[in-house]
Amino acid sequence: MMYMYHLKIHADVAKKLGIPRIMFHGASYLARSAAHSVEVYRPHLKAESDTDKFVIPDLPDELEMTRLQLPDWLRSPNQYAELMKVIKESEKKSFGSVFNSFYKLESEYYDHYKKVMGTKSWGLGPVSLWANQDDSDKAARGYARKEEGAKEEGWLKWLNSKPDGSVLYVSFGSMNKFPYSQLVEIAHALENSGHNFIWVVRKNEENEEGGVFLEEFEKKMKESGKGYLIWGWAPQLLILENHAIGGLVSHCGWNTVVESVNVGLPTVTWPLFAEHFFNEKLVVDVLKIGVPVGAKEWRNWNEFGSEVVKREDIGNAIRLMMEGGEEEVAMRKRVKELSVEAKKAIKVGGSSYNNMVELIQELRSIKLAKV
Template identity: 35%
Template structure:
């Protein structure tokens, strides 16, 4: 994200490249290439770009930065950041833990999962801000239908479109008795869901908190980024960590913007099958997810990198405060 803020080709070039042009993000330890259409356009999104520039300016003037990450999640990035910018960095992640104050209505999700076989459910959730057009909801429903998998689909309160506008033929039967599928509206207890033995895959918008929670739960992902940092996060999941399968989302668009391309139900079903399959590629992906999950849990233990970084952060801030007071 910081690399893009400092070197956004859409801001630097007098004429923006074509939507399908490949843009390589500079200043990173590994190659990250995105389509121009997956980038924030400073001209179309002036307010967001101005805000991001303020963040970049604050970063440049700060004492240091605390990141919600850990070394094995972004291999090479922290050392590169320190070397390239000479900045102080503390990693204090993952901070994702299951909530204990689960409401009765939220328990409905977990009770439904209790009745499903191990690894048989695909969990689809896209955060509280993502908005799906009726055409996108229809294709998603079709993809879940074609996948043959059990599914738990959490719909944001923003997606309040009448079901008659998006529900494909025969889909109602899948969720009517909640036998193969459950549609849940509103906030759902994501960490307990991801850690439930019945869940075998997570379809996500690639929001950073969701990525951290999935990694902490040893979960493989089907990626469907929408906007903000989500396309960069997808690259990390799919190409660097190799614990996910991309749906091929190619358009940066917030909930206020309309997407020209709608991902097909067949594409969605295929991606679910690749993540939850039993072939050698799927098994290798699963092993990587489990290995990363173990590392995520260790960093917050005593002697782990995040545990040590929190202590180092407190000590350095106390020393800095003391130097300011006695200056």
């Protein structure tokens, strides 16, 4: 409650003093637009059950979801819903907002968001292409430390021994929590897929059984040479750029979505919490550069959730991404084209470059008007 109070005060004071206040959104334009539409039109209340599909109204595309895939704060009022309401109100009082996105990635939603919110906004992404220009920067993106050099060399040596495009990169971000039963399904699906894989896993004190299972699985994969486990943080940018990586299995966190586009890789989408299910709609239904694993239930980031995605479903999604014939070729072509556009966006004359120049000029004009 105190945070909401401070947020209101900051917005009001900045407006009163004429200080340009800019909000940064760590999600996609589609996700923010979809959340706004659900808040305004409440389409999920018309669905007969939690698993019945409904169309999110007033969006550039006809996107379907179920109640179970919505964040809990959108399904029914809670304290977080009040916080999101305050954030939206403070944005309308602000000078504008910035997103880690670029125009070609979600152009219709970029325009739509500015229209429905009635505020200025600038897509300045991909941020990682601006900020991570060399290998040391890319390693730091994964919080790699010098004393972990031997571990880094291990995964790099392993990756470099594999054929081009043959390895799956499997990562669910730093905040995921899976029960033992789900870890078993993932492990069997990866082993049975026939593809090499590098899996970023995290130990969880609440899931000791899962930790023991993963350690045994790691030993087995070392013996076969088919899989490599990284415990904790991983230098994701360096891994994604490696010639051996052929695709991702991901939770659809926005940073990972953008980074996979940067390097031109398709994704098996497995949304978990936050705005992940909205991001999945962009990847699968709008851009058509991903294959859904079939996750049906949103959960809080600090909970295991009740859904367990079966190994057969995981395996089918991997197969479609890695061995999908003409459909796979078309998907890879689309994401490669987006990769080219991502790099163009931050160069002189690109959409994000121009947005950055425009934002700086507008802020400079405000400063000069006060002199």
